[in-house]
Amino acid sequence: MLSVKTPEEVLEIINKEFDFSMQPEEVSIFEASGRVLAEPVISEENVPTFNRSTVDGYALAASDTFGCSDSIPALMNVKGQVLMGEDGADIRLGIGECAYVPTGGAIPEGADAVVMIEYVEDYKDGTVGIQKPIAPGGNIIFKGDDVFPGKEVLPKGRLLNSADIGALAALGILKVTVSPRPLVGIISTGDELVDIDETPKDGQIRDVNSAMLSAFIQEAGGSARMYGIVQDDEAILRAALEKALDECDMVLISGGSSVGTKDATCRIIEEKGEILLHGIAMKPGKPTILGKADGKPVFGLPGHPVAAFFVSRLFVSAMLRKMLGQTSALRTVSAQISEAVSANHGRAQYMGVTLSEKEGRTIASPVHTKSGLITSLAGTDGFFCIDRDCEGLSAGSEIQIITF
Amino acid sequence: MLSVKTPEEVLEIINKEFDFSMQPEEVSIFEASGRVLAEPVISEENVPTFNRSTVDGYALAASDTFGCSDSIPALMNVKGQVLMGEDGADIRLGIGECAYVPTGGAIPEGADAVVMIEYVEDYKDGTVGIQKPIAPGGNIIFKGDDVFPGKEVLPKGRLLNSADIGALAALGILKVTVSPRPLVGIISTGDELVDIDETPKDGQIRDVNSAMLSAFIQEAGGSARMYGIVQDDEAILRAALEKALDECDMVLISGGSSVGTKDATCRIIEEKGEILLHGIAMKPGKPTILGKADGKPVFGLPGHPVAAFFVSRLFVSAMLRKMLGQTSALRTVSAQISEAVSANHGRAQYMGVTLSEKEGRTIASPVHTKSGLITSLAGTDGFFCIDRDCEGLSAGSEIQIITF
Numbered sequence: 083m084l085s086v087k088t089p090e091e092v093l094e095i096i097n098k099e100f101d102f103s104m105q106p107e108e109v110s111i112f113e114a115s116g117r118v119l120a121e122p123v124i125s126e127e128n129v130p131t132f133n134r135s136t137v138d139g140y141a142l143a144a145s146d147t148f149g150c151s152d153s154i155p156a157l158m159n160v161k162g163q164v165l166m167g168e169d170g171a172d173i174r175l176g177i178g179e180c181a182y183v184p185t186g187g188a189i190p191e192g193a194d195a196v197v198m199i200e201y202v203e204d205y206k207d208g209t210v211g212i213q214k215p216i217a218p219g220g221n222i223i224f225k226g227d228d229v230f231p232g233k234e235v236l237p238k239g240r241l242l243n244s245a246d247i248g249a250l251a252a253l254g255i256l257k258v259t260v261s262p263r264p265l266v267g268i269i270s271t272g273d274e275l276v277d278i279d280e281t282p283k284d285g286q287i288r289d290v291n292s293a294m295l296s297a298f299i300q301e302a303g304g305s306a307r308m309y310g311i312v313q314d315d316e317a318i319l320r321a322a323l324e325k326a327l328d329e330c331d332m333v334l335i336s337g338g339s340s341v342g343t344k345d346a347t348c349r350i351i352e353e354k355g356e357i358l359l360h361g362i363a364m365k366p367g368k369p370t371i372l373g374k375a376d377g378k379p380v381f382g383l384p385g386h387p388v389a390a391f392f393v394s395r396l397f398v399s400a401m402l403r404k405m406l407g408q409t410s411a412l413r414t415v416s417a418q419i420s421e422a423v424s425a426n427h428g429r430a431q432y433m434g435v436t437l438s439e440k441e442g443r444t445i446a447s448p449v450h451t452k453s454g455l456i457t458s459l460a461g462t463d464g465f466f467c468i469d470r471d472c473e474g475l476s477a478g479s480e481i482q483i484i485t486f
Numbered sequence: 487m488l489s490v491k492t493p494e495e496v497l498e499i500i501n502k503e504f505d506f507s508m509q510p511e512e513v514s515i516f517e518a519s520g521r522v523l524a525e526p527v528i529s530e531e532n533v534p535t536f537n538r539s540t541v542d543g544y545a546l547a548a549s550d551t552f553g554c555s556d557s558i559p560a561l562m563n564v565k566g567q568v569l570m571g572e573d574g575a576d577i578r579l580g581i582g583e584c585a586y587v588p589t590g591g592a593i594p595e596g597a598d599a600v601v602m603i604e605y606v607e608d609y610k611d612g613t614v615g616i617q618k619p620i621a622p623g624g625n626i627i628f629k630g631d632d633v634f635p636g637k638e639v640l641p642k643g644r645l646l647n648s649a650d651i652g653a654l655a656a657l658g659i660l661k662v663t664v665s666p667r668p669l670v671g672i673i674s675t676g677d678e679l680v681d682i683d684e685t686p687k688d689g690q691i692r693d694v695n696s697a698m699l700s701a702f703i704q705e706a707g708g709s710a711r712m713y714g715i716v717q718d719d720e721a722i723l724r725a726a727l728e729k730a731l732d733e734c735d736m737v738l739i740s741g742g743s744s745v746g747t748k749d750a751t752c753r754i755i756e757e758k759g760e761i762l763l764h765g766i767a768m769k770p771g772k773p774t775i776l777g778k779a780d781g782k783p784v785f786g787l788p789g790h791p792v793a794a795f796f797v798s799r800l801f802v803s804a805m806l807r808k809m810l811g812q813t814s815a816l817r818t819v820s821a822q823i824s825e826a827v828s829a830n831h832g833r834a835q836y837m838g839v840t841l842s843e844k845e846g847r848t849i850a851s852p853v854h855t856k857s858g859l860i861t862s863l864a865g866t867d868g869f870f871c872i873d874r875d876c877e878g879l880s881a882g883s884e885i886q887i888i889t890f
Binding site (some may be wrong): 131169229236240243245246249250253280281287290292297387398444456459461 | 515518519520535553616632639644648649651656659660682683686692694697698699700702705748762790791814817818819820838841848859860861862863864865868890
């Protein structure tokens with residue numbers, strides 16, 4: 083019998099014991115939001131692509147302005163005006179010449195600075211007076227200042243969002259190489275399970291986990307394939323697990339309330355690999371198994387939907403991130419707990435919360451339920467952990483919420 | 487000329503001026519994650535569906551235990567044992583009788599309390615001794631305690647997640663009524679724009695906004711339809727806008743760097759409705775138009791991708807939430823700013839950040855860029871606002887980040 087692991091140890095096992103090398107795929111940037119980069123994106127271009135002005139003003143040679151002032155402006159001939167969307171190189175400036183350039187406009191040849199319009203007096207006769215000297219490079223962003231060929235724009239493992247897509251478009255990158263969506267097989271076991279559309283008799287329960295886990299896998303960037311409800315029978319379970327292992331990248335078996343089913347699950351995994359943990363020191367979620375079969379992760383999740391939910395959010399999602407090569411961590415939100423929570427000994431305890439705003443603070447209200455059934459999580463916004471060493475939290479304590 | 491509005495006023499306009507009544511649609515709970523409820527979900531069932539024990543112990547009539555103690559236990563006959571997944575009503579208990587019930591097991595008829603196994607001595611002859619009295623209802627969760635027929639389980643406007651899907655499955659609800667995904671038309675204007683796969687000549691820029699806005703609309707729960715790049719010509723713009731208004735629920739026109747295009751956009755909107763605002767006191771993002779044409783919202787977004795991005799994140803998303811009837815607000819994360827930020831006068835200023843963890847605190851590092859180009863937002867995790875009245879932030883100040 084393997085010992086029970088702490089949540090931290092489980093994350094370590096996931097990190098150490100598994101090594102995925104899934105074939106990356108190329109997708110259009112129009113379909114890339116929410117996908118994870120399998121390779122870094124390296125620019126082949128400069129940003130900006132030309133020297134441009136950061137202000138509305140007059141482009142000129144900075145040396146022409148040295149020594150000028152309010153009272154003794156530098157007199158310059160206006161050679162023209164750069165329009166947005168036009169090629170600034172049409173104008174060439176010599177000594178004593180300048181050109182009007184709008185913000186973002188191209189800097190004409192011969193200019194190495196732009197004087198803001200506030201410091202220029204227009205004499206309306208084709209000449210202007212510059213009232214303030216400027217240093218070379220002033221108010222110009224040069225070609226390649228932000229991005230240059232060879233620069234890494236986005237790292238491998240980045241979960242792409244619409245701002246990233248915008249940056250890719252700006253660089254002329256139409257396709258990116260991303261990790262494939264892991265295919266996750268879902269098996270529900272237990273003689274007490276009935277389909278969702280049936281009315282359970284006393285002692286029976288609906289197969290909540292298939293629907294919930296399938297939705298969760300999609301939220302976490304995978305694809306789900308369901309293998310239905312499997313009765314508590316070793317031969318049937320073996321056939322289902324073998325099929326799922328054959329077709330999928332990871333398998334979740336939930337339930338198996340009978341000791342026989344748990345044991346059968348372990349036996350089948352051990353034939354094809356090994357059991358890595360048998361029990362997690364958390365509440366709810368203790369009766370969790372993690373194994374490796376044919377090199378693929380197999381989770382034996384608790385049948386209790388709330389327990390299966392927390393284990394999935396914490397550990398199945400960590401496995402998915404590892405498969406995807408996703409580098410970003412779970413993002414948490416700081417909140418004040420609305421009421422005192424009593425101490426918890428020996429096991430990390432997870433509790434659902436609803437979030438609200440009060441005087442600019444985020445308030446987390448723990449959800450109370452007598453049953454601990456999955457309906458208690460309906461309408462919640464996230465959850466938090468009461469550490470196993472925690473001696474209780476007073477009302478108003480700062481806690482970290484993992485949001486849904 | 488309409489006056490420039492503050493960000494708060496823009497949200498008020500969105501809230502007051504638009505009233506959407508889109509035909510809701512029914513979807514399977516297997517496809518419902520990420521959708522918004524158009525109707526509240528009302529339970530037709532009880533949760534739990536039967537009276538169940540919250541502990542491992544002996545079910546009995548509480549009155550049988552009154553007056554018992556360690557030294558004078560109440561002697562009871564064990565009538566049997568309730569198994570998980572079995573119908574508890576098989577056993578009927580009379581006076582002086584009890585039955586073993588595991589946690590979650592059904593309470594037999596005749597019992598109104600469960601004494602925890604710790605307070606029961608088993609004499610191994612079919613009788614047990616109860617060492618502690620219990621009140622009626624003790625350690626029982628009654629049918630309907632959590633949820634009962636007619637109870638609202640999830641409110642209208644809820645953005646569904648996998649925990650909600652689990653709750654729906656538990657209640658036997660296979661389909662939910664959700665808001666349709668709003669179809670958003672995207673038009674890019676400007677003679678300086680070229681397709682993403684082209685190499686811009688000096689003064690030209692790639693059409694970044696079509697790709698970025700399309701990705702953003704999908705992230706925010708809508709569907710995007712692209713109408714391509716439209717030249718700065720009133721007749722062509724009119725034809726594109728009329729087509730988009732005809733086919734879509736909202737239209738985004740980005741760009742139009744020339745005054746002529748902005749004016750033409752306004753004229754076309756005014757023929758079909760009205761301009762609601764012309765300019766937002768924010769940076770970047772000032773040159774934004776919002777109008778109503780054929781009763782539908784039309785945004786005239788800045789051509790500058792960073793400005794278009796912030797305006798979309800703040801106001802296009804607010805409009806989408808209003809169309810979807812989505813009640814949840816933008817979720818923010820508290821973070822400490824890594825460095826001092828200088829004051830900003832007159833306009834709310836938005837800045838991208840990267841987030842990191844340091845000694846249990848979330849640190850937000852503002853992204854510096856000379857160009858303010860969209861590539862500067864690549865790899866950022868969110869953004870924050872420097873209020874228009876802010877006199878600067880010192881390093882370590884607490885700020886609220888809107889995450890991507």
